[in-house]
Amino acid sequence: MNLADSPIRYPDTGSRQIMTRRGWWLVGLNVLVPGSAQSLAGNHRLGRLGLGATLVLWALVVVAFVTWLVAPAVVYTLASNSIVLWVVAITAIFYAVLWVVLTFDTLRLVRLVKTVPAARGGIAALAIAAMVLVSGGAAYGAYVATTASGFLSSVFVAGPSEPPVDGRYNVLLLGGDAGPDREGLRPDSIRVVSIDAETGQAVTIGLPRDLTNVPFDESSPMRATYPDGYGANGVCDVDLCQLNSIYTEVELKSPERYPDAVAEGSEPGIEAMRDAAEGITGLTIQYYVLIDMAGFQQLIDALGGVTVDVPHDVPIHADETFTTVAEWIPAGEQHLDGYHALWYARSRHGTSDYDRMARQLQIQEAVLAQFNAANVLSKFQDVAAAGSQVVKTDVPQSMLGYFVDLAGKTRELPIVDVPLVPDNGVDPLAPDYEAIRQMIEAALIPPTTEPDEG
Structure with missing residues (x-):
């Protein structure tokens, strides 16, 4: 099946059953791989941005997890650095906003009025719940990062480290x-x-x-x-x-x-x-x-x-x-x-x-x-x-x-x-x-x- 025959990008808008299945697929893809819904059925530029940001996030998580397994002190050192925490906060805010944009764009692509009436509430609820969970989590992460940065700056001094004495x-x-x-x-x-x-x-x-x-x-x-x-x-x-x-x-x-x-x-x-x-x-x-x-x-x-x-x-x-x-x-x-x-x-x-x-x-x-x-x-x-x-x-x-x-x-x-x-x-x-x-x-x-x- 070529792209022109894809029911995701070019659905039969007269079929409520097809539009409903398509709606569930688009919302599910937006939850699992943000940006994929746009790449398949909408704005390719927005889709590439979403997919790229998603892949970068996954890569960062994998690198952080592997580093934590191999050298946990490196992760702890980065997590206790005020500048790094502010970078984390700004990044988290970026992702929170991006996921809100992608979710509402996905709902636009779904075209709820074309779906089975009984499914509209469920599709919309899943999309909104996922957005609140993911974007809200990212926003809270930004808040924790900025709070941590302020706490560290108020309690701990900026100065050189001391070596151990006799180990x-x-x-x-x-x-x-x-x-x-x-x-x-x-x-x-x-x-x-x-x-x-x-x-x-x-x-x-x-x-x-x-x-x-x-x-x-x-x-x-x-x-x-x-x-x-x-x-x-x-x-x-x-x-x-x-x-x-x-x-x-x-x-x-x-x-x-x-x-x-x-x-x-x-x-x-x-x-x-x-x-x-x-x-x-x-x-x-x-x-x-x-x-x-x-x-x-x-x-x-x-x-x-x-x-x-x-x-x-x-x-x-x-x-x-x-x-x-x-x-x-x-x-x-x-x-x-x-x-x-x-x-x-x-x-x-x-x-x-x-x-x-x-x-x-x-x-x-x-x-x-x-x-x-x-x-x-x-x-x-x-x-x-x-x-x-x-x-x-x-x-x-x-x-x-x-x-x-x-x-x-x-x-x-x-x-x-x-x-x-x-x-x-x-x-x-x-x-x-x-x-x-x-x-x-x-x-x-x-x-x-x-x-x-x-």
């Missing part, structure tokens, strides 16, 4: 708790996460906020003032000479110690805490992440809550004095919203700082488990809005793809915890920092078991 990336996690009874923010949760740059194996080191005599390396601006450790002999420039007071002292009393901090995406107090953490652990800390604990509940709510195993009833306080109990989080497996998760992490009544450190680690691990692609994408607007208010970091955008890939490996492995607490042989009022560094080194490089000989 590891070390990140300082600070949980800020700026209560109404405090002068400025004082880190309530302090933890160093050391991640193997190849395997993703993570070791977390919980630093009690009441550690004393914190040492500083010779390169630290704090060393000149505190050569024997922070607060040695009870001397410091704030009311309480312990680890988490370092942030407050430097921010309020001596920010000039770190003149370049703000320009490099940090704060003087954060840089002092980084120096302190390096002095305690003996590790080089490439990056920090500061999390606003009060805003943290927004992020947990955006993720749909977290599930934790509560070892015993934990109180929620009625006021900031942490003495009056308003309600209890019961023991057992509990799915907590942001409000209850935050109180679970920071509750003080009838408990110790070391119990709180363990609970905070639970919440951090639960949030990590919730940070999967499906969950984040399905709630992306809320997650991005919460994240931009919760997180401050000096991790550069150029490292995001690598860290997202590494986080996927970390999620599959058990996290090794090194709590610097009395139960682990650490006295925060008289810490042996040499023993602490040996403990950390043993966790980072566990001894290998030699096979028996003979």
Whole structure:
């Protein structure tokens, strides 16, 4: 059959049955291969545009999928680049508009008035539903891409990447708790996460906020003032000479110690805490992440809550004095919203700082488990809005793809915890920092078991 005899391009318009079958075919082709309906029965130029755009899209999807299988970090790096995200958004808008044009042109080609009356609604409904699904999906993709670009620009800095040190990336996690009874923010949760740059194996080191005599390396601006450790002999420039007071002292009393901090995406107090953490652990800390604990509940709510195993009833306080109990989080497996998760992490009544450190680690691990692609994408607007208010970091955008890939490996492995607490042989009022560094080194490089000989 030659083209002149084709019922698609030259149908018998007097036959409603032929026109109806043709209508279903054209709408189906428009859904499966946009542009093919025009190439067969309409404007060839529009058809070539539609087919070309469709083939290019399929090719991009195949290339992206193969790249993700072979080198996922490349895909993650591109997906976390603001310029690439804007290109994706513009491309998605182009496809959304093109599919609307192709759909309405296809309905014009169908000539519904020539089809069987009973089929007209079905043909039109299929065409419109497909258009809404495809074009709406493309438009939403453009919205997500632009939102992601804004989120990345507001949270992550533009700067060079740092290489791993001894095969590891070390990140300082600070949980800020700026209560109404405090002068400025004082880190309530302090933890160093050391991640193997190849395997993703993570070791977390919980630093009690009441550690004393914190040492500083010779390169630290704090060393000149505190050569024997922070607060040695009870001397410091704030009311309480312990680890988490370092942030407050430097921010309020001596920010000039770190003149370049703000320009490099940090704060003087954060840089002092980084120096302190390096002095305690003996590790080089490439990056920090500061999390606003009060805003943290927004992020947990955006993720749909977290599930934790509560070892015993934990109180929620009625006021900031942490003495009056308003309600209890019961023991057992509990799915907590942001409000209850935050109180679970920071509750003080009838408990110790070391119990709180363990609970905070639970919440951090639960949030990590919730940070999967499906969950984040399905709630992306809320997650991005919460994240931009919760997180401050000096991790550069150029490292995001690598860290997202590494986080996927970390999620599959058990996290090794090194709590610097009395139960682990650490006295925060008289810490042996040499023993602490040996403990950390043993966790980072566990001894290998030699096979028996003979």
